[in-house]
Amino acid sequence: MLDLLPQFLVNGIITGALLAIPTIGFTAIFAVLRFPNFAVASHATVGAFAGLVANVHWGLPAVPSLAFAFLISGVVGLVSDEIALKPLRKHGALTTAIASIALTIVLENIVRFFFGNELRGYDLPLVRDIRFSDIRVNPQQLENLALAVVIMILVFAALKYTRMGKAMRAVADNPGLADLKGIDAILVGRVVAFAGMGLVGIGGMLFGLGTSIDPLTGFRFILPIFAAAVVGGLGSIPGAVLGAMIVGIGEEMSALVLEPAYKSAVGFFAIVIVLTFRPRGLLGERAY
Amino acid sequence: MTDRITTWRPDRRSVLMGGAALLATPAILRAQGSAIKFGTLTPLTGVGGTYGPSMRDAAVGVFDAVNAAGGLLGGSIDHVSEDTQTNPEAAVRAVRKLIDVDGVSVVLGTWASSITTAVAPLCWENDVMLFCVSGADSITQLPHMGYIARTQPNSVLQIQVAGEFMLRQGSTGMAWIGPQTPFAQSSIDILAGQAEGAGIGMESLIYEADKSTYRSEVDTILRSNPDFIMLGGYAADSTVVLRDIWQSGYEGKIIGPAYAVNPSVLEALPPEVTEGVFTWEGAPAVGSTAYANVQAALGVDVVDPYSAQTYDHANLAVLAAAAAGDASGGAIKDALRSISQGDGMEVSDALAGMDALAGGGSVNYSGASGPCDFDEIGDITGTQFLFNKISGGTPSMFERI
Numbered sequence: 001m002l003d004l005l006p007q008f009l010v011n012g013i014i015t016g017a018l019l020a021i022p023t024i025g026f027t028a029i030f031a032v033l034r035f036p037n038f039a040v041a042s043h044a045t046v047g048a049f050a051g052l053v054a055n056v057h058w059g060l061p062a063v064p065s066l067a068f069a070f071l072i073s074g075v076v077g078l079v080s081d082e083i084a085l086k087p088l089r090k091h092g093a094l095t096t097a098i099a100s101i102a103l104t105i106v107l108e109n110i111v112r113f114f115f116g117n118e119l120r121g122y123d124l125p126l127v128r129d130i131r132f133s134d135i136r137v138n139p140q141q142l143e144n145l146a147l148a149v150v151i152m153i154l155v156f157a158a159l160k161y162t163r164m165g166k167a168m169r170a171v172a173d174n175p176g177l178a179d180l181k182g183i184d185a186i187l188v189g190r191v192v193a194f195a196g197m198g199l200v201g202i203g204g205m206l207f208g209l210g211t212s213i214d215p216l217t218g219f220r221f222i223l224p225i226f227a228a229a230v231v232g233g234l235g236s237i238p239g240a241v242l243g244a245m246i247v248g249i250g251e252e253m254s255a256l257v258l259e260p261a262y263k264s265a266v267g268f269f270a271i272v273i274v275l276t277f278r279p280r281g282l283l284g285e286r287a288y
Numbered sequence: 289m290t291d292r293i294t295t296w297r298p299d300r301r302s303v304l305m306g307g308a309a310l311l312a313t314p315a316i317l318r319a320q321g322s323a324i325k326f327g328t329l330t331p332l333t334g335v336g337g338t339y340g341p342s343m344r345d346a347a348v349g350v351f352d353a354v355n356a357a358g359g360l361l362g363g364s365i366d367h368v369s370e371d372t373q374t375n376p377e378a379a380v381r382a383v384r385k386l387i388d389v390d391g392v393s394v395v396l397g398t399w400a401s402s403i404t405t406a407v408a409p410l411c412w413e414n415d416v417m418l419f420c421v422s423g424a425d426s427i428t429q430l431p432h433m434g435y436i437a438r439t440q441p442n443s444v445l446q447i448q449v450a451g452e453f454m455l456r457q458g459s460t461g462m463a464w465i466g467p468q469t470p471f472a473q474s475s476i477d478i479l480a481g482q483a484e485g486a487g488i489g490m491e492s493l494i495y496e497a498d499k500s501t502y503r504s505e506v507d508t509i510l511r512s513n514p515d516f517i518m519l520g521g522y523a524a525d526s527t528v529v530l531r532d533i534w535q536s537g538y539e540g541k542i543i544g545p546a547y548a549v550n551p552s553v554l555e556a557l558p559p560e561v562t563e564g565v566f567t568w569e570g571a572p573a574v575g576s577t578a579y580a581n582v583q584a585a586l587g588v589d590v591v592d593p594y595s596a597q598t599y600d601h602a603n604l605a606v607l608a609a610a611a612a613g614d615a616s617g618g619a620i621k622d623a624l625r626s627i628s629q630g631d632g633m634e635v636s637d638a639l640a641g642m643d644a645l646a647g648g649g650s651v652n653y654s655g656a657s658g659p660c661d662f663d664e665i666g667d668i669t670g671t672q673f674l675f676n677k678i679s680g681g682t683p684s685m686f687e688r689i
Contacts, residue, residue, distance in 0.1 A: 117337030121556035207500045212527045212556040220498040260495040261468045
């Protein structure tokens with residue numbers, strides 16, 4: 001079985017990189033708006049279906065379709081936050097988190113209403129794996145990996161060098177101080193709701209590129225996304241990437257010692273271990 | 289003081305007021321007590337959502353036809369539909385509503401084995417007859433006292449038939465890969481026994497459902513170099529597994545249940561991924577009058593096996609109630625085999641059967657899914673199997689046994 005270790009490691013890195021994108025969105029929303037938004041599940045689905053419309057119905061290639069997925073899931077994220085979640089935030093994080101679960105069910109069923117329950121695939125050429133010695137990798141996976149890395153670089157650059165990125169970090173680090181400095185926390189919140197859910201939508205489509213999508217697509221990612229964000233440290237964007245890699249690689253490598261039927265247990269095992277020794281997650285509560 | 293609170297004796301005024309209130313009650317409310325209520329509990333959403341809506345519509349078509357022809361036992365059939373969401377917890381809530389609130393005497397159309405297993409005890413404890421399309425052997429081994437009847441061949445029979453097919457096709461190394469389900473381990477055990485009997489190898493792997501990739505699982509199963517792989521999952525995970533197997537460069541044969549490699553999977557995957565894949569299913573009675581009835585009711589050319597079975601459930605429930613002269617769950621349970629098998633006149637829909645029963649005759653219902661004969665524990669007997677081979681993204685008949 002150990003002969004499969006390098007292959008499992010490669011599979012894990014690719015899974016972890018894809019998982020990092022929606023996890024960044026989830027944790028960014030937590031950092032600024034201070035509640036776990038479980039509606040990431042349905043926003044991943046919305047992004048996957050928006051990308052499907054762009055790719056299959058309009059014939060656009062993968063990258064413009066991803067941009068469209070970002071736009072639509074971002075707009076849905078912003079509008080649904082304004083209507084359903086923002087009015088509840090003053091009642092506390094728990095109330096808002098529960099409302100986000102209700103929201104995700106509503107959005108999932110709206111997608112189902114328009115697109116039905118059937119599985120759908122993207123219109124992309126399917127190719128066999130490339131083999132490097134005993135390790136096989138699919139060109140589509142390499143492309144997805146490259147896209148994930150580019151998106152992560154763009155997110156980090158935006159946070160570090162743009163005015164809005166700095167404002168987001170300021171609000172995340174200390175909302176009171178940011179307010180004193182004249183930063184418009186409401187505007188920052190809207191930008192985060194848009195960009196965070198946009199990233200989640202990209203994540204949904206990136207996962208869908210390798211498989212097929214249906215209205216439950218996003219629901220399948222909610223547990224690993226949550227696990228990755230908690231392990232890395234809720235609210236920390238580098239933590240989101242680290243947590244995603246730990247969960248992604250951990251799940252794939254677990255096949256060496258565990259029955260594959262218990263794969264998801266790895267993420268929760270990681271949560272227990274990390275929170276036992278470091279309750280704030282690996283990289284604490286820092287936006288950047 | 290205590291007597292004044294707990295003792296109530298009707299006087300003339302209160303009786304008159306009560307009578308007046310009863311007369312003022314809308315007729316529809318008074319009629320509720322005697323209405324015949326049948327429930328469908330199909331997967332309208334979730335992984336079974338591909339089948340649930342048409343399963344429900346097939347049953348509704350039967351109830352509508354009976355109501356249009358004058359109803360059943362002097363009343364009309366009220367149909368109540370609930371959604372299992374292909375989720376056992378949601379299904380239990382839904383069946384509680386059907387039983388406690390709606391007061392149905394029959395629940396029909398449960399699809400996934402985990403759901404039938406979860407709702408069955410609630411049915412038999414409440415005198416409700418349950419018709420299902422689930423395959424796990426354990427279902428009819430429950431202490432259900434006759435309250436379960438299934439029109440789907442059990443998983444032992446299904447896997448035996450498919451395993452024999454794999455051997456007939458010359459397999460020299462078999463593999464089974466699928467998610468954790470009530471029939472996963474029994475499927476593996478049956479295939480392992482058949483492989484041992486044939487003197488060939490057999491590898492198996494149970495994976496976790498609802499993952500976006502199974503590359504590592506496919507890598508693991510391919511280490512044994514199988515030349516024939518059986519899929520054991522449902523449509524969503526089978527799509528991912530089929531794609532991952534194809535991308536790995538595997539050149540051997542694959543077989544999957546028709547509900548897992550279904551039209552939506554064939555639509556979602558490029559044709560080269562499913563080229564040469566075999567599927568198998570309990571064969572609907574294509575060409576029968578009942579099958580034509582379902583085609584007409586649903587407005588489709590090809591009826592999926594589950595809609596055909598749910599159409600049969602509805603007909604069986606109506607005929608059993610008509611034969612018993614009572615639409616309670618217990619009466620339908622007791623009368624089921626008197627109308628589903630035997631020497632009576634063969635009928636293919638409830639209306640024809642009700643006419644025959646009204647004339648004092650006996651009937652033997654033969655439906656859209658097959659002869660619909662049940663053994664003593666509620667398993668279907670006499671089912672035929674259809675093997676299809678997919679070419680260019682389209683299944684075509686390979687073998688019927």
